[in-house]
Structure formats: C-alpha cells, structure tokens
Amino acid sequence: MEKILSVKNLTKKFKRVVVNNISFDVERGNVYGLLGPNGSGKSTTFGMLLSTINPTSGDWFWFGKKGTTSETLKKIGAIIEQPNFYPYLSAETNLKIVAEIKGTPYARIDEVLSIVKLLERKKDQFKTYSLGMKQRLAIASALLNNPEVLILDEPTNGLDPEGIIQIREIIGTIAKQGITIIIASHLLDEIEKICSHVIVLKEGNAIYSGRVDEITTNTGFFELKADNNTSLLAALEELQWFTSVKIEGEIIKAQIRDDASISASGLNQKLSEKGIFLSHLAKKKQSLENQFLELVKTN
The missing domain is CATH 3.40.50.300 (P-loop containing nucleotide triphosphate hydrolases)
Structure with missing residues (x-):
C-alpha cells in the first residue's frame, strides 16, 4: 500500500x-x-x-x-x-x-x-x-x-x-x-x-x-470457572502458559504469555484430560486502554 x-x-x-x-x-x-x-x-x-x-x-x-x-x-x-x-x-x-x-x-x-x-x-x-x-x-x-x-x-x-x-x-x-x-x-x-x-x-x-x-491481540486472557476452582487454579499454574492466574470472585482470570498459542478448545481439552470440567470458559483480548496503560506505565 x-x-x-x-x-x-x-x-x-x-x-x-x-x-x-x-x-x-x-x-x-x-x-x-x-x-x-x-x-x-x-x-x-x-x-x-x-x-x-x-x-x-x-x-x-x-x-x-x-x-x-x-x-x-x-x-x-x-x-x-x-x-x-x-x-x-x-x-x-x-x-x-x-x-x-x-x-x-x-x-x-x-x-x-x-x-x-x-x-x-x-x-x-x-x-x-x-x-x-x-x-x-x-x-x-x-x-x-x-x-x-x-x-x-x-x-x-x-x-x-x-x-x-x-x-x-x-x-x-x-x-x-x-x-x-x-x-x-x-x-x-x-x-x-x-x-x-x-x-x-x-x-x-x-x-x-x-x-x-x-x-490488542498481542496479549489476552481466559476467564474460567469450574465446580472446584481450587483444582482449576492449580492445573492452570501447572500448564505454565500464563503469566498470572488469579481468582476474581467466582471467576479465574489467566493471563496468556506473549509466546503462548492456545485456543479455548485446546485449553478445555487439556483441562478435561486432568479431570477438570468447566462451567464457564471465554477467551478475551485486552482493550487498547489496558494495553496502552501497560506500555506507558512508569517502570
């Protein structure tokens, strides 16, 4: 162009x-x-x-x-x-x-x-x-x-x-x-x-x-929920695909690593192999605002 x-x-x-x-x-x-x-x-x-x-x-x-x-x-x-x-x-x-x-x-x-x-x-x-x-x-x-x-x-x-x-x-x-x-x-x-x-x-x-x-797609995160969020939290941390995993109310937010390539279906399959079945799973991207704040924040 x-x-x-x-x-x-x-x-x-x-x-x-x-x-x-x-x-x-x-x-x-x-x-x-x-x-x-x-x-x-x-x-x-x-x-x-x-x-x-x-x-x-x-x-x-x-x-x-x-x-x-x-x-x-x-x-x-x-x-x-x-x-x-x-x-x-x-x-x-x-x-x-x-x-x-x-x-x-x-x-x-x-x-x-x-x-x-x-x-x-x-x-x-x-x-x-x-x-x-x-x-x-x-x-x-x-x-x-x-x-x-x-x-x-x-x-x-x-x-x-x-x-x-x-x-x-x-x-x-x-x-x-x-x-x-x-x-x-x-x-x-x-x-x-x-x-x-x-x-x-x-x-x-x-x-x-x-x-x-x-x-806005350089980084993203998953929102997840299961009957046993404690087990889900441990499984997510074991996968080492995420920079952070934390509980916010009844939802777990898992921040995807920059070099990780994982789809929602792939993550769901991996967790089901560990005996964890999700009642909620959504992959979301960070807004430009969040990305911008990360870029310009004072180190």
Whole structure:
C-alpha cells in the first residue's frame, strides 16, 4: 500500500527532548491514532510535520517528497488548535472567508456542511454554536480544499458523550471517502473505535507503531470457572502458559504469555484430560486502554 507519510528519526529539543528520534509510516486510506498522555510530544510532532515547528533533526516525506512544501499543504487539511471563526458571522460566511483564502469554490461549502451535519444551521451565527458544533465546523473548514490527508489534534477534547459520538461518526464518513486521517488523542476508547493503526508516544518516544487489532491481540486472557476452582487454579499454574492466574470472585482470570498459542478448545481439552470440567470458559483480548496503560506505565 502507498505510503502517504514517512517519518525518519524525527527529534525536537527545547529545554528538554520533546520528540525523541521517532519513526513511523502512514499508508493511504487508513485512520491513524497518535496516542499518548499530555506532554508526550503529539502536538509537537504535528507542528513539525506541518512546518510550523522546526525539527532539531530527522526527516519526513509527504507523498514521497521530503519536507512540507506549499504544494504539499494544499493536499492536507488540519485542525491543530481551537476553532477560530468570527463569532457574529454565520457558519456559511465564515466558510466563504476560508474558501477565499484556500482558493476553493463556494460550491464546496454546502457539501462539507452536509458531511459534518451542519447544513441546516449554516445561516446561524458561530457564537450560537455548541462546542461540538464549533468543532464540526472546524472539520468542515479543513475539508474545504478536498484534502488527501486530514490531521486532527484532540478532536473530541471537552465534548460530552453525544458530541464524541457525532465526531466519531463524521470521521467514519470521511474515512469511507478514502481520505487518510491522522488523529492525536488521549481518549483511548475513541482511538480503538475509530482508528485502524496507532502510534503510541511516551515521553517523546514512539514505543509502538502498528495496527490497532495487533496491539490488542498481542496479549489476552481466559476467564474460567469450574465446580472446584481450587483444582482449576492449580492445573492452570501447572500448564505454565500464563503469566498470572488469579481468582476474581467466582471467576479465574489467566493471563496468556506473549509466546503462548492456545485456543479455548485446546485449553478445555487439556483441562478435561486432568479431570477438570468447566462451567464457564471465554477467551478475551485486552482493550487498547489496558494495553496502552501497560506500555506507558512508569517502570
């Protein structure tokens, strides 16, 4: 698949190292999450990729060309700060101003307002909009020039649950159009629902880069129950397939080793050979949130 962005050993130092020698690729047509706690270097990384912050060292390539040129920026829509519109003007008029700046025809305005579900409110003043509506208008503004890449920095920050769901649905609609999306966020549940790929940052270091479904299946656990949980616990510990085995109420949770390959049916057969018959057995994967917390926890 075509690489739309390739980052090589990117570093930024202020008084301290904010981004430390990170490398990752972004392939066309996917939704990427740049995930990390506050201060992990997400916004600084975006700033360098959009040439608003000068890197200390390293390179990046948009569409196979080094750096970020004016021609490259025409292919990118970005929201990296709070929406900045004229409060007493309507959404439509605000977008006309943006269209003039971007050299985009007014005909795109109704189209992008429809995508973000604000078409019926286009005549209303910006100051009357809720926070979620303001954020959706910002996304509409970023879409005006029909970009190949959309960059969103904390797009659901401060929104209520309904607003978060609306942004999630809009991102899904945009992704279906083939636009590559890169989202910076610390809202782990949302990244898991929205993104196909994730880059995890910790203190400026990229500690994981890959598919979301791979990070969430690297480790998993079994939930088990038998008439005699004491015997079941002992049998599980004997198998040495698990990093931990513990009782939580009436359920035993067995954490699978990274190098262990065991199915639920295989485990059930092994236990039945030992005379242990299960009344409950379920194999589950850790959520992205649990995986993320494990990755970024302080050693």
